[in-house]
Amino acid sequence: MIASGRAIGGGVIEVICGPMFSGKTEELIRRLRLARIAKQRTQIFKPGVDDRYESEHITSHIEQKYLCTPVKETRAILEKLADNTRVVGIDEAQFFGNDLVELCEKLANRGLRVIVAGLDQDYLGNPFGPMPQLLAIADDLQKLKAVCMVCGAEATKSQRLTEDKDQVVVGAGEQYEARCRVCFDPDLSLEKSTPKRPMARV
Ligand code: ADP
Numbered sequence: 693m694i695a696s697g698r699a700i701g702g703g704v705i706e707v708i709c710g711p712m713f714s715g716k717t718e719e720l721i722r723r724l725r726l727a728r729i730a731k732q733r734t735q736i737f738k739p740g741v742d743d744r745y746e747s748e749h750i751t752s753h754i755e756q757k758y759l760c761t762p763v764k765e766t767r768a769i770l771e772k773l774a775d776n777t778r779v780v781g782i783d784e785a786q787f788f789g790n791d792l793v794e795l796c797e798k799l800a801n802r803g804l805r806v807i808v809a810g811l812d813q814d815y816l817g818n819p820f821g822p823m824p825q826l827l828a829i830a831d832d833l834q835k836l837k838a839v840c841m842v843c844g845a846e847a848t849k850s851q852r853l854t855e856d857k858d859q860v861v862v863g864a865g866e867q868y869e870a871r872c873r874v875c876f877d878p879d880l881s882l883e884k885s886t887p888k889r890p891m892a893r894v
């Protein structure tokens with residue numbers, strides 16, 4: 693696994709993806725921490741739409757925090773990038789536009805290490821925002837899994853627990869849970885939901 697120090701010399705695009713609760717933010721924080729130990733200047737950005745927690749941190753579900761800069765749109769990343777930054781972290785990348793793909797290419801071609809974390813699929817199981825293109829052009833890709841909250845198997849899907857039909861409904865534990873392919877039900881209304889697989893297979 694990539695630890696630190698890769699950015700010296702050549703740039704790279706690393707993508708961390710998976711469903712909600714799979715540890716994307718934890719993994720992003722881990723890589724950035726190691727880069728800092730390697731004395732590389734890091735900067736982290738997240739889209740302004742994710743206002744679940746404090747605006748100046750990226751926060752994992754277990755309350756790990758890391759200072760970051762919220763940005764309203766992709767080009768603000770370029771505007772706020774310091775000259776001596778070597779490693780750029782971007783969390784919740786699925787909320788950016790497709791112009792994020794070009795930006796990541798540009799930064800990596802300049803010799804920066806770009807680490808992008810985001811949901812690969814939305815609540816319907818469809819590719820989310822710029823993520824499919826980012827997965828394709830990544831130099832390094834990690835697809836993380838969570839634990840299915842119905843049966844305990846490996847989860848690759850984010851189950852929405854409300855009947856809201858917008859693609860972007862920002863929320864944490866109460867509105868979403870991780871599910872495996874068998875237990876995932878994009879048409880869910882909570883009442884109708886019955887596990888298709890027996891509990892506790894861990
Ligand atoms: P992500 O950024 O992918 O949404 P986080 O890094 O914020 O994930 O949080 C991952 C952490 O969430 C795990 O280390 C674990 O402690 C916790 N967690 C809560 N529910 C689950 C679940 N269903 N599967 C795996 N981890 C979970």
Ligand code: MG
Pocket residue numbers: 716717718751752784
């Ligand atoms: Mg996260």
Ligand code: ZN
Pocket residue numbers: 840841842843844845871872873874875876889
């Ligand atoms: Zn399951």
